Amino acid sequence: MVVLAVAWAYREFNRKPAGLGNSQPAFVLSDQQLLQSYEENEEAANKNYLGKIVQVTGKVYEVVNQGDSATTIVIGNEQAMHKVSCLLQQDAATQVNKISKNELVTLKGICTGFLMDVELNQCVIVEIK
Amino acid sequence: MKHFFYFLLAGTIVLPVAAQAQVKLFTKTGTISFHSKTPIENIYAINNKGLSVWELSSGKIEFAVLMKGFEFEKALMQEHFNENYVESDQYPKATFKGTINNSNLVLLDADKSYNLTASGLLTLHGISKEVSTTVLIVVKNGKIRSSANFSILLADYKIKIPSLVADNINKRVDISVVVNAYQHL
Numbered sequence: 634m635v636v637l638a639v640a641w642a643y644r645e646f647n648r649k650p651a652g653l654g655n656s657q658p659a660f661v662l663s664d665q666q667l668l669q670s671y672e673e674n675e676e677a678a679n680k681n682y683l684g685k686i687v688q689v690t691g692k693v694y695e696v697v698n699q700g701d702s703a704t705t706i707v708i709g710n711e712q713a714m715h716k717v718s719c720l721l722q723q724d725a726a727t728q729v730n731k732i733s734k735n736e737l738v739t740l741k742g743i744c745t746g747f748l749m750d751v752e753l754n755q756c757v758i759v760e761i762k
Numbered sequence: 763m764k765h766f767f768y769f770l771l772a773g774t775i776v777l778p779v780a781a782q783a784q785v786k787l788f789t790k791t792g793t794i795s796f797h798s799k800t801p802i803e804n805i806y807a808i809n810n811k812g813l814s815v816w817e818l819s820s821g822k823i824e825f826a827v828l829m830k831g832f833e834f835e836k837a838l839m840q841e842h843f844n845e846n847y848v849e850s851d852q853y854p855k856a857t858f859k860g861t862i863n864n865s866n867l868v869l870l871d872a873d874k875s876y877n878l879t880a881s882g883l884l885t886l887h888g889i890s891k892e893v894s895t896t897v898l899i900v901v902k903n904g905k906i907r908s909s910a911n912f913s914i915l916l917a918d919y920k921i922k923i924p925s926l927v928a929d930n931i932n933k934r935v936d937i938s939v940v941v942n943a944y945q946h947l
Contacts, residue, residue: 649836650833651837679854699942718811746829749790
């Protein structure tokens with residue numbers, strides 16, 4: 634019993650942040666729907682989406698490589714001031730070279746809030762259309 | 763003739779400053795990381811999505827970062843950080859609003875490094891406190907990089923650490939802010 638408890642504690646202590654590969658999204662929507670709710674009322678949008686798995690579909694505006702394997706896919710309209718910025722989970726970053734500008738993609742990630750863009754973290758690519 | 767000379771001299775001094783009067787720089791990919799070190803445990807977290815806007819002539823600079831965007835090595839640390847310490851549902855952002863002194867001396871068209879000072883208000887966990895630090899700015903091949911380090915006391919921001927883990931977390935946390943390439947706004 635004690636051994637089991639120690640083993641559980643050890644595993645819990647060393648648990649890595651979970652990947653989103655098989656997780657179900659709490660919200661499925663378009664980039665425009667997500668942006669609209671943040672532009673209308675950031676506080677209300679945070680109540681809905683903050684910390685939740687959000688799946689968004691939209692057109693790729695740009696792919697930003699920051700080195701150190703940090704890769705971001707930005708989706709949204711070319712002229713729009715605010716976009717949806719999806720920081721990829723490390724193992725998803727290998728799929729990035731398949732993605733080009735204006736392509737329709739579906740990504741899911743954890744919503745961390747709104748700065749210049751709506752930010753999603755730990756994103757995985759669900760579908761490239 | 764003498765006056766004309768002065769006129770020329772004044773022109774050479776004023777022009778470079780005037781030329782960058784409107785220069786605003788920004789980034790959406792600033793790296794903000796923090797480190798707590800104790801003999802028992804090292805805790806490190808990083809956020810690569812810091813937003814910053816810097817007006818070169820006035821030196822006004824702002825940073826904003828989303829608390830839920832900090833990534834830890836261990837899931838438990840990340841959960842405790844968000845839920846118990848910085849309460850990121852209630853306070854999703856940290857911001858810095860301040861000034862880089864002598865920022866107008868930074869020339870964007872010459873390779874050079876600058877050691878400047880910055881000070882301003884850091885708002886975290888709903889509490890604003892004055893912080894100041896030195897900033898290293900490196901201009902190279904037209905790329906503008908900035909980096910700064912400073913530390914904060916958790917108690918100043920009313921971040922409470924339960925006594926059970928008090929020895930695992932340093933009361934003073936080191937913060938590093940790096941922008942690899944500011945872009946023109």
